[in-house]
Amino acid sequence: MAADARNPLTEAGPVTAAAAPNGAGPPRIPRPTADVGASAPHHAPEALLLADTSAPYGAPLEPAHGCWYPSADPGGRHVAFVCDRAGVPQLWTGPVDGAEVHLLDADPHPVTEVSWSPDGHWIAYTTAPGGGELTRVLCVRPDGTGRHLLAGGEVGTSALLGCWQHDGSAVAVTVTDPVPPRSAHAGPTAPEPPSASEAAHRDGHAVLLDAPASWRTAGRGPADEVASVQEPAPRTLSAYLVDPEGVGAPVLLASERGASTLRVCDLSRDGRLALLYRGPRGRREALVVRTRDRAVTCALPVADGDPWIGGFSPDAGTLWLRSDGGREHAALVAARLDPQGQLLGTTVVAQRPDCDLELLALGRDARRAVLVWNVRGVSELEMVGLTAAGRGPDASASPGAAPSGTAPASAGAARTVTLPHEVVTRIAPTADPDAPVVALSGSRRHPGVWWLPHGLPLRTPWSSRDEDAALAGRTPVRPLPMSPVARDGLVLGGWYYRAPGRSPGEPAPCVLHLHGGPEEQERPILEPLYLELLGRGLDVFAPNIRGSSGHGRSFVDADLGAGRFGAIDDVADCAAHAVVEGLADPRRLAVMGRSYGGYLVMASLVWHPELFRTGVAVCGMSDFATFFAGTEPWIAQSAAHKYGHPDRDRDLLRALSPMSRIEALRAPFLAVHGEHDTNVPPGESEQFVRAARERGLEAELLLLRHEGHDFRRADNRRLFRRTAADWMERHLVDRGREGA
Template sequence: MAASTRSLTVDISWICRFPALSPDNRAVAYVSDRDGTPRVWVQPLTENGHRRARVIDTGPEPVGDVLWSPDGAWLAVTVSPGGGERTQVWAVRPDGTDRRLLAGPDRAPAEGSAVFVRWTGQGSTLLVAELTASGLTEAVLIDACLGHRDTIAAGPLMWPSAVSRDHTRALLRHGPRGMREMAVADLPSGEERPLLPPTTDLGALSPDGEIAYIRSNAGRDRSALVAMPVGGAPRVVAERPDAELDRFAVSMDGGTALLVWNVAGRSELWVADLAAGTTRPLPPPPAEVVTAARLSLDGTLAVLAGESPDTPSHVLLCETGTGRYRRVAGDDPLPHGIDTELVRFPARDGLELTGWLYRAGPAPGPCVIYLHGGPESQERPTFNPLFQRLLAAGISVFAPNVRGSSGFGRAFQDADNHALRFHAIDDVADCAAYVVDAGVADPEKLACMGRSYGGYLTLAALVTHPELFRAGVDVCGMVNFATFYARTEPWIAAAAVSEYGDPVADAELLRALSPIHSFDRLTAPLLVVHGAQDTNVPVHEAEQVVLAATARGVPCRYLLFQDEGHETVRKANKIAFLDAVVGWLGRWLDC
């Protein structure tokens, strides 16, 4: 099918993400790009759902998250100046008045960053993580009303997870990727007590600070919810042999927890009565994947962001007692369904890999292997306009989870660390073999693309297995680990050592893993996409790719978005990105 007609008429649906209930359960705030740029919207909650949402003025910059204060007086908002990764925290009244900057860079060029963690439940106090230009993280309590600031902890590779309601204890996460552990700090002394060994991640505290609730895979392969009394022994609240705990939320009163399980990519929900120590499943949510979950103050309601391959991210309300779901905000599902299939197949060394297959037709034809970022992330059956555009253009999509992906246990996630990354690169070749053997792809019309770590893996596959691919698309990927470590944010560089290797001690390995040093093997025409404001993977990575490919005489197009960072969030830029990718692959795959 020609790429020039049908594919270019498919529009981008608007999305709703990061919903938060008002404390009286009468409204929900969320982030939506329905008018072109992610902003805060507030939807009144009525049974018939006919009252219109209103936008909250937080300025012209893209919004990343929103959270309602327990006293109902404020909305905490994360804003990205210039569309980059160095964010600010603002507070604004729910009617859009009295907007004020609480934390984050206030000058250009920006230095440091700030992200809100949660309201503490004491007045209008917000727990904020401030990342300094030197790479340290400071945990700060900020009174949104009075502007008072109290730094309660600081250190490298530290992240504040929670604080007790009386502000006498804080739950802190320490360590690099894949090796994080939790500790509780007594305030104001700051004296810390470790709670669980690696690997632990998300955490919450009971209102009195006596019990920490932690997502952990310590002593097990798959993440579970563990209750850790301060000074006591850990107790498993919930675990499953067939699933990972994806996320969880604890109500402000400390009585209820909502658990979101990742079951081979799809979401299932449980409710835990924390006082009784019991759990029960909820009915299946009306969405394949739940990407955000927050509870009302008393735990009787949950507000969710959910999506499916044919349904954009939308807001759902769930009664935790009955399991009744109600859609309260979001764009309509596509008028036509999206067929997707979860497939399993062995890598060359016998390790089982999985992937989501989107077929454009019954016969072998053009196909692109799409590689997710992370690598501690997972391809799941979510809403992806790019996949829809490619399918409309007659190009099948195979989105695998190669080794190193999350969602399949700790051993699988660690299977690409350091020198094991060469096996992950070979996994991409095994994915290519799978789609050809399965009759999905014409071997002469196969491409590879990915973003962030997936962009790196794309470049590595193109130079390691150049005979397999007829085109490539690199979206904000790393190409040279030496320059990545030198130019990325200090806290990102420090956290990446456990995943990729030490830039000094492992310099030889990192050079061998860097695709830039093998560009003499590059043959596939390459589209390179990047955001000029990206400080996670700085734009210098893309510039090296374009320079090296051009010097080799390889066809190369460079698409640079001046007002985007590591993610493309503005609607006009999303459309330009889709047009570029579909046009590029359509040209070189002859479709």
């Protein structure tokens, strides 16, 4: 079944192969919003040599550090990974069975992704300069020399890491074209935009998709004016193959105007085909692109979540995908392709009736795979053999040969690996298909990297020990699963953390913590914020309300549009459940959350003003109009599918915005935001705090320096945790004693 690739903002039809105008140039990927033409400039990345900042790490290791996002070298005995042992996520390498580690990039810019080249000569990685949302891709040799910038160095651009060619000769990167100066977007007759105090407080151009060429106000008075300007020419995402040596010119693979995401996930062994991941959340799809002419040969729906959604068999006759197309839960799907990359048919080869395939990693030879299933928030890992369509797993395949079709693709018997901790976050295949490397998190350990030779989990010596998770009297707590029922009968989920030393029947002050996304999922992993709150005598309830992942497609989509009112009520219903169960004290409830969870905090405080004693919102949206006017264009593309279109659904979005009900706010309020956040600009917190103060309420804003939407620096994370915990303790524990 073909994907529904209809653009949710423009109603443009599905992506198909198309020729350049007037027959000039080869076919290419059409732009869903507008065709910029074959002659449109592509901002190809240029390599830039940087100073060597690698160093052996001689200082004692911090016991409470995390290691994640591993990528193995060709031999499978060394791993490149991200580690925050020096206070910020940086690029490191170390052996799977030895303790010696090496810091490859000592720059203070957080590292987010890592990929070791198949030939072992280079390590590509992504950094976020200044902790902001615009990223860049770099390369460095495994000994720390030759560090250089591959893409994303131009002001206003961003770059995303893709896959390597299988021989290691090139790496795929996706780059955005730069943001033009703001004056370029406003026509000569356009009035001046409103001041920062009236709009979105964004360092950049305003975005309101499909807006007319004039500023508008919502008619709510000067303090609540919402300004929007004509959408500038949509930014273009372009995917290239880049020579890590910097000798060959970049090769354009695909370009899409107005795209929300575009990532190259795999290339066929012979280089004929590329697998791209594209589309807004809720409508993700895999595109097969013919590299010689950039024609899209087929499109298939794939699941949200991890963007590494699959890869080709050795002969490219089968495409293995993690897909929930036409299904409630994501499964392993095999798509048969002809020699030109056209779709011949699909087969579900591995599925479970009640849970999602969350992670898929093909072995180096693409004849084995590691599957990770999300079973009510806990990971189950399996290793399976793969049989491509028409071929046995050990048959030699000639490049370009068509599948015979005499035998369907299949997965062999699964071998389950028992894991020492609850959640797998990343799989890194090695040369030995029976010895992958995985990143694990759990409720009683910091994130670490484990080696699985023949299914035996072995912790890498440079990952922190489980016993190091308990520091400064903060004892990790294994949470209890909870299943609240919403007022409309929908069964929700979540995890309840009981403060150490609490008597079983004693109702406690309780903080409801709401995750972001909305499609994220609360899972039993060690959260330092929860440790801080638990150490102050506060229980934590982390629910999964409608819209969360891990419960099937219908549950994820249950909050779309007007369904978001149900999500707001879910928060109140979860609080009531904790009270009815005898766990939470109804007089000492608080609500806290990050990103979309921050929005829910503000919404809960104004929809259910008598329920919570206080709230802490982190990087949350307070008004959808100003959010759409200030966020990044690709964020707006995806957000419109989840929340509503900023023009067509304006009334709904206004009704859902906490600022529209600010007069109902009664509780003290703390907002926390990163100064460089362009996903949810800081103005969203500022305007809610300002409005609360105007109404005589206690309200504060903590603005974290050198941070974006995610807080990555250890000192800022500590400041955030302590500030939030101090606030909660003062309003729930201290005032609880005063009222006793």
